[in-house]
Amino acid sequence: MNRKRVIVIGGGIAGMESAANLASMGYDVTLFEKSQELGGHLLGWEKLFPTMRMGKDVVKFLDKGVHLAKVNIVKNSNITNASKNGNLFTVSCGDGAKYESEALVLATGYDIFDAKRKEEYGYGIYDNVITSAELEEIFLSGKPLLTTKGEIPKRVGIVHCVGSRDEKVGNVYCSKVCCVTAVKQSIEIKEKIPDSNVFCFYMDLRMFGMHFETLYKQAQEKHAVNFIRGRLSEACENMDGSLLVKVEDTLAGKPLRMSVDILVLMVGMVPSEGTKKIGTMLGMNFGANGFLKSQDQHTMTSISNIPGAFFAGCCGSPRTINNVFADARSAAMMTASYLEAYDIEERITYI
Amino acid sequence: MKNFGFSLSKDRQIDFDKSDKRIMDFVKIEEPTFNICIACGTCTATCSAGNFTEMNLRKMITLIKRGEITGVRAELSKCMLCGKCSLACPRGVNTRNVIFKINQALEKYSL
Amino acid sequence: MKYDPFVIPFCLGAIILAFVLIYKYFSWIFALNKTDKHKILKGIFSVRIFKAIKEVFLESLLHRKVFRVNPMLGYMHMSLAFGWLLLILGGTIESKVHSLKMFNTPYEPIFFKFFNHDISMFSGAEEFKFVMDLLLLFVLSGVSLAFIKRFYSKLFGMKKTTKLKIGDWMALTALWFIFPLRFFAESFTSGIYHNGGFLTGTAGNFFASFLPLENLTYIAWWAYSIALGAFFIALPFSRYMHIFTEVVLIFLRNFGIKSTKEYNSFSEFEIHSCSRCGICLDKCQLLTAARIKDTQAVYFLQSIRYNNLKEGKAFDCMLCGKCQEFCPVAIDLNNIRISKRMEFASGNNNFDYLIPKIEKTAPIIYFAGCMTHLTPTIKIAMESIFKESKTDYLFLDKDGGICCGRPLMLAGEILNAQKLIEKNVKLIKELGAKTLVTSCPICLKVFKEDYELDIEIVHHTQFILKLAEAGKIKLNKSDLNVVYHDPCELGRGSGIYDEPRTLINKVGNLKSISQEKELSLCCGSSLAGIQLNSVQKELVRIDTLKALEKNNPDCILTACPLCKKTLAKDSSIDVKDISELVWNGITESKIVELTQNSN
Secondary structure (H helix, E strand, O other), X not given: OOOOEEEEEOOXXXXXXHHHHHHHOOOEEEEEOOOOOOOHHHHHOOEEOOOOEEHHHHHHHHHHHHHHOOOEEEOOOOEEEEEEEOOEEEEEEOOOOEEEEOEEEEOOOEEEOOHHHOHHHOEOOEOOEXXXXXXXXXXXXXXXXXXXXXXXXXXXXXXEXXXXXXXXXXXXXXXXXXXXXXXXXXHHHHHHOOOOEEEEEEOOOOOOOOOHHHHHHHHHHOOOOEEEEOOOOEEEEOOOOOEEEEEEEOOOOEEXXXXXXXEEEEEOEEEOHHHHHHHHHHOOOEOOOOOEOOXXXXXXXXXXXXXXXXXXXXXOOOOOHHHHHHHHHHHHHHHHHHHOOOOHHHHOOOX | OOOOOOOOOOOOOOOOOOOOOHHHXXXXXXXXXXXXXXXXXXXXXXXXXXXXXXXXXXXXXXXXXXXXXXXXXXXXXXXXXOOHHHHHOOOOOOHXXXXXXXXXXXXXXXX | OOOOHHHHHHHHHHHHHHHHHHHHHHHHHHHOOHHHHHHHHHHHOOOHHHHXXXXXXXXXXXXXXXXXXXXXXXXXXXXXXXXXXXXXXXXXXXXXXXHXXXXXXXXXXXXXXXXXXXXXXXXXXXXXXXXXXXXHHHHHHHHHHHHXXXXXXXXXXXXXXXXXXXXXXXXXXHHHHHHHHHHHHHHHHHHHHOOOOOOHHHHHHHHHOOOOHHHHHHHHHHHHHHXXXXXHHHHHHOHHHHHHHHHXXXXXXXXXXXXXXXXXXXXXXXXXXXXXXXXXXXXXXXXXXXXXXXXXXXXXXHHHHOOOOOHHHHXXXXXXXXXXXHOOOOOOHHHHHHHHHOOOOOOOOOOOOOOXXXXXXXXXXXXXXXXXXXOHHHHHHHHHHHHHOOOOEEEOOOOOOOOOOHHHHHOOOHHHHHHHHHHHHHXXXXXXXXXXXXXXXXXXXXHHXXXXXXXXXXXXXXXXXXXXXXXXXXXXXXXXXXXXXXXXXXXXXXXXOHXXXXXXXXXOEEOOOOOXXXXXXXXXXXXXXXXXXXXXXXXXXXXXXXXHHOOOOOXXXXXXXXXXXXXXXXOOOEEEEHHHHHHHHHHHHHHHHHHHHHX
């Protein structure tokens, strides 16, 4: 039997899950991953909110998915060209290999906001300013959280919305995951260093997901994490290497300055370079914020402007892991229905 | 309003039906970014005058929107218009013109 | 006495014009303050008057500066102004030589050929005929260029020409008619009496072959006189007011009178000196990038003149100073804009809370400036450089400190700015330092212009260059290809173009770009652009970045925290302050030294 082929680009959660689903439906699926390992950003995280289960558990689940369904995996791929000719998609790689398919799923994810662009927060300038991604790496490595002088921090500051909801860096959207990540990470800090004080500086706490609010309450109740409603204007370095943060405690109605030993920046999500590159090659539409744009925000999610090309996960917008799973399966479903000649566009009655 | 029998202390509530919203009405038309403030406080955190005085732009904007305008003139007189707030604001509020317009409103309505 | 009723429109116009001008100029001079009036008295009887005369000749007649910007436009202005003056002078001499009288009626030179049909009697008559016709041709060439410019401004290298008011249209139409009418009147007369030169004579003979000149000649002279009269009456209410006002302005300037940040009657001379040549239009990024069509200097001055200045027009300008840089009349456009902002400003500041607290002092004061606190890399680079060079310095606004007063000034809050400046001056004077170094060009400008400190005031690029030249720091030349963005307040604002460039060349390879130095663009975030919206600012920013990124340099350098922060927002290329590159170089060379020593 001549099986219909699907190319999935991006071996993170979205790519793996949609590839696994499509392959299990009987399609000939090839999954491209630019690095040497499947799993994407998830590989860099220790525990996941809100349940604190291990990130690698989820990676295992995904791995099993692609292997059981016999997805063809191309690792270390360097895609030099992606295009649609007639009804066929062609993907060429740096090593000269060419792949063809009847449908394509883009799952190229997001990049982490470059915190250096928020110069006033001192990342890359002051030693003890780190990003949430770096904190996660520390947790994952099992090493203790220490200042650059090797001391256990007494006070840790966590800054929300770095590179998100900020007109000044050109990202006006909410990255969705940072608020709850801040709560998660502050709990982890407190669990590892019970004597420390953790301060979260936030504009709004967006605990939208199921159990997020519970986690937030747990952070307050069990760990006495401090939440200060005010966005940091700037951070300076004290003589001893600690950081002086300037903020307004908007609930107290007064400017507040405070020294912290380590400052963690909750970096947001930006459209990945891969999304920009391959999306442009294929001629896909991008939205105002630089993420891929679906044909309709409510009814045509995952469906791009190119017939047969779909997208899943954070290349479309910032998402939590469970949202990515749902989105990846939805994209797989839409891809399959396209290959079975189901015309969803026919249902569109509005202009 | 119910009479609880006490009249010694002044009512602490914002009486939104009676409060003076003229500054708000003036500024929101003259400088529409007045409306997009989310009260994050970055302006106040970075404010040069705020280090020394009660000057608090975030609070002032909120209060003006509620019609609570006593003390606005005195507070605003401290502002050096340096513009750090506009450089820091994540929403793109044109803070310097907001301040300029509040001053104009104060003048216009002799407040 | 030679007389004919057709001279009445001309005479009436000339008399009205003279009265209006005298009235206006005297009332403006009268309104000047005492010091300025004194300067005029002193100036009239000094050598300055000769300098002024020379400048009038070069600028008001030859239009040298317009020539520099645009030769075609320069020729047009010169042929009209200088050509007309020569026509008047030539006519005067011709009529005097002819009548052999020192005094004749003032209109005789103008209508010479009407009154003198037989002019071959005096010696040199032929030469006069030739010269006068040549001059008429010269002026006519200018008129035709003016006509063409009105409809095809692109021929003059101008994307835009100015929009006109009613008074302008009247005067302009009259002006367009004056010289063609003179040509017809003289040609027709010559067609009958054969008293024309190579131009009017030939044309006269030609017209005589098919036109009833007997009837037309007299009408043509009437029309010529009416056109002149109409032009003179419309002149004070039109842009042509600049013809005479610019002359007075040049004299006043040479007498040492300067524009101030407050609007006064000297400003009246300035705004009436604008010829609305429109050179400022193409220079303005608000027009070319942000598509704001009515705020450019020429329209701004026009609204002041016609008393219909709206607040927006006073406040959307970035005061980048580019129009001023290229204004052929050198009108102090930024000062006028600031002075007009003052009329809308209503702040009433009280800075009593600023109490100077001096704990220590040093020979060198470093004032980072408000904005520099939001770009900590500049602050750190500067502190490191101070330490490296073993400079004994005091970081005056280390803890966030105080504003310099320039932002208030740019908003038209002059009186409030002065209150703040007073406070700062007192503090700085008490510190008794020798040098004031600042990282912010906005601060630099106000320190230099309005503080009246008798100490050295330098921008950090100047200071670092001096340190390097004195061997106090060792700079390390990297192989980075860089471009430099001149901050408005540092370049055009303070005239500092060379030191930053010399310094950059010591730490990298400076590549020149098309829009630099006097031509440099504004980042868009100028504190002066108070009422620009975010979209308009973005359009300016993107326009500027396009010019900077053009040859894909490794790094965009600037010397202003505000420019840096603004440009970095949308730049795909690294944006740095010069001080950062200097400090990077020093640290790198130290690492090299360390590794060499350990080997």
